[in-house]
Amino acid sequence: MTMSVRLTTAAAVVALGFAGAALAAPGGGGGAGPAPSVSPREDPQAAYQAGVAALNAQNYREAIRQFRSARRALPDSGAINYALGVAYNGAGETDDARESFERAARADDAPAATRLQLGLIHIAQGNRDEAVAQQTALAQMISACDGACGDARRAQLQAAHDQLTRALAAPADAPQADPAVTGWIFPNVEEGRAAYAEAVGLINAERFPEALDALARTQAAIGPSADVLNYMGFASRKLGRLDEALGYYREALRLDPAHLGATEYLGELYIQMGELDRARTQLARLDDLCTYGCAQREELARWIERAE
Missing domain, CATH: 1.25.40.10 (Tetratricopeptide repeat domain)
Structure with a gap:
């Protein structure tokens, strides 16, 4: 089973916004998680x-x-x-x-x-x-x-x-x-945009440790982002750090319970962890979110079919 994510650097930079704006993330936006969501009144x-x-x-x-x-x-x-x-x-x-x-x-x-x-x-x-x-x-x-x-x-x-x-x-x-x-410089938002674009390229090149470093710089610049956390979960999975990936996906879904990418990837992670029933729960969530179908739902369904 392979995990595919391709996002052009140009698309990443365009999607990365300032305060309150979402970032483009692998698999798009959407998905429910086990943690309570953030109030829409909060930013x-x-x-x-x-x-x-x-x-x-x-x-x-x-x-x-x-x-x-x-x-x-x-x-x-x-x-x-x-x-x-x-x-x-x-x-x-x-x-x-x-x-x-x-x-x-x-x-x-x-x-x-x-x-x-x-x-x-x-x-x-x-x-x-x-x-x-x-x-x-x-x-x-x-x-x-x-x-x-x-x-x-x-x-x-x-x-x-x-x-x-x-x-x-x-x-x-x-x-x-x-x-x-001492010990930490907070990058500005423009530096965060550049770090995010760098992270996208590194993930596409499968240079995951370096991608995590770039994503950490992005997070230090812009603050909490479901898209960045989703990427951090993806890179951690590829490095075999499944517990860390689980934490990142859960945080992403706490921020955005309708994040398609994190919902799909959490389901894939559950399959890697041998928890097929939980993966099916994520698929059911995607059924609810993707009224007219979506790539994330189809990809997770393929993972589940291969695991059964």
């Missing part, structure tokens, strides 16, 4: 982008307000919790920052510098053992970073580890790096 992507703008202006209170709004849509998002942690740190609310970074660290899409940020907070608070634990965790992540992890991710983890190591080795009275501005 987590707009809130995220407003948070980044406030953060860049050092308006930390407004950044916190906006990132908290975005987090209500995706409470477990590594990217959103990381951004919120940076905002809390800038406002001097280190306990809340630590909690946000800890939540980010539990997510598959956490920026590589998440544990660097945690370590710097622990150093500032005099919790050296906790900072060393973050250093050890980074070393373990680097050791586990294989071909599916990718060179870019490995380099980011190494840079975070090296910076935390230097901070731990510095004298206690030495000035420490400001965690609010």
